[in-house]
Amino acid sequence: MIAVPAPSKILIKKLLSAKKIVFFTGAGISAESGIPTFRGEDGIWNKFKPEELANFNSFMKNPQLVWEWYQFRREHVKKAMPNNGHLVISELQNYFEVVVVTQNVDNLHRRAGSKIIYELHGNIEKNFCVDCSKRYDFVDFPKSESSPKCECGGLIRPDVVWFGEMLPATEFSNSEKAARECDILFSVGTSSIVFPAAYIPYEAVDSGKYVVEINPDETELSRAANEVYRGKSGEVLKNILDEFKRSIN
Ligand code: BJW
Ligand code: ZN
Numbered sequence: 001m002i003a004v005p006a007p008s009k010i011l012i013k014k015l016l017s018a019k020k021i022v023f024f025t026g027a028g029i030s031a032e033s034g035i036p037t038f039r040g041e042d043g044i045w046n047k048f049k050p051e052e053l054a055n056f057n058s059f060m061k062n063p064q065l066v067w068e069w070y071q072f073r074r075e076h077v078k079k080a081m082p083n084n085g086h087l088v089i090s091e092l093q094n095y096f097e098v099v100v101v102t103q104n105v106d107n108l109h110r111r112a113g114s115k116i117i118y119e120l121h122g123n124i125e126k127n128f129c130v131d132c133s134k135r136y137d138f139v140d141f142p143k144s145e146s147s148p149k150c151e152c153g154g155l156i157r158p159d160v161v162w163f164g165e166m167l168p169a170t171e172f173s174n175s176e177k178a179a180r181e182c183d184i185l186f187s188v189g190t191s192s193i194v195f196p197a198a199y200i201p202y203e204a205v206d207s208g209k210y211v212v213e214i215n216p217d218e219t220e221l222s223r224a225a226n227e228v229y230r231g232k233s234g235e236v237l238k239n240i241l242d243e244f245k246r247s248i249n
Contacts, residue, residue: 002231004231004232004235004236004239005229005230005231005236005239006239006243007229007239007240007243007244008227010227011212011227011240012243012244012247014183014184014210015184015240015244015247016244016247016248017183018096018183018184019096019097019183020096020097020099020178020181020182020183021092021096021097021098021099021182021183021184021185021186022098022099022100022101022175022178022179022182022184022185022186022200022204023089023098023099023100023101023102023185023186023188024101024102024175024179024185024186024187024188024190024200024201025089025100025101025102025103025104025109025187025188025189025190026102026103026104026188026189026190026191026192027103027104027189027190028188028189028190028215028216028233029083029085029086029104029108029188029189029233030080030083030086030104030106030108030189031189031232031233032083032084032085032232032233032234033080033081033082033083033086033108034076034080035076035077035080035106035108037189038050038191039191039193040191040217048069050163052065053065053066053069054160054162054163055162055163055164055165056162056164056165059155059157059162060130060155063147063155063157064146064147066147066157067146067147067148067157067158068146070124070158070160071141071143071146073124074124074125077106077107077108077124077125080106080108081108081111082108082109082111082112083108083234084234084235084237084238085188085189085232085233085234085237086108086109086111086112086114087112087113088234088237088238088240088241089109089112089114089237090109090112090113090114091241092241093113093114093115095244095248097116098114098115098116099116099118099175099178099182100114100116100117100118101118101120101175101178101179101200102117102118102119102120103120103121103190103194103197104119104121105119105121105122105123105124105160106124107123107124107125118171118172118174118175118178119168119171120161120167120168120171120172120175120197120200121160121161121167121197122158122159122160122161122168123159123160124158124160125137125138126138126158126159127139127156127157127158127159128156128157128159129150129152129154129155129156129157130154130155130156130157131150131152131153131154131155132150132152132154134150134151134152135159136148136150136156137159141156167196167197172196175200176199176200176203179200179201179203179204179207179209180203180204180207180209181207182204182209183209183210184209184210184211184212185200185201185204185209185210185211185212186211186212186213186214187201187211187212187213187214187215187219187221187225188213188214188215188233188237189214189215189233190215190219191219191220192219192220192221193219193220198220198221201221201224201225202221202224205224205225210226210227211224211225211226211227212225212226212227212228212229213225213227213228213229214228214229214231214233214236214237215228215229215230215233216230216231216232217230
């Protein structure tokens, strides 16, 4: 068994003087909740090609296929529970101003109790009509119903950001600001290859902020980070919280 890396003395010292912390998260933080990541050995895109599912043209060409894929993932996400990673981030709100900037669409940060969350790639439980933009958020569409239509006749699509689509402007600019103004940014469970979201940690790097990566594997960000913890986010974050609590008592 590989030991979970313990937090460094420098990190604990940084935490003791920090006020604002940003968590930039990706699919890896939800892996311990049983939600597959996108890429890598167990990634969902080993089975489904992104260009066939995660873009608007594919949806318009085969709405039923894309809708069913999202319905399947919605069921999965609803059954999943927040893990230690989500819960530690939520608990840290007792000590810091915590902003969560997430690429995830799974609602697990919210269900864990995090208050300030910027969802850069949308939310799988929200939907809108492609023609009139009427919203269908948190509607439980019947399982049998594939590719539902709006009352205007337009197709209803999930409110997630597909390839080639713009990220929500306010969420993105708020995230950039939070990264520039924080004391520490943790990049957790993301391959850091999907842009423009992947720029967010670099806002912190360029502003001279302390950047910590938590990921079992090396990523595009690793070399730019001040510290890297190679391990599962639930385990590493739990260690960091426990050591921080010991240091304030
Ligand atoms: C663990 C772990 C454990 C495992 N603990 N860790 C340069 C600038 C700007 C844009 C581009 C650019 N170059 C290319 C682009 C275009 C494109 C892009 O970035 N492509 C790249 C793939 C090259 N970007 C876009 O199209 C974006 N829009 C855009 O650019 O608009 C401007 C524009 C408009 C019009 C024309 C042209 C440009 C939109 C991107 C939208 C991404 N959407 C998705 C799907 C969301 C909906 C859904 O869920 O179905 O978002 S793609 C997918 O990737 C999803 C994720 O949020 C995103 C990031 O993935 P993430 O979270 O990093 O997951 P993985 O699987 O990659 O990594 C998991 C990590 O966890 C791994 O590192 C593991 O090691 C780790 N891990 N277990 C901790 N227990
Ligand atoms: Zn409509």
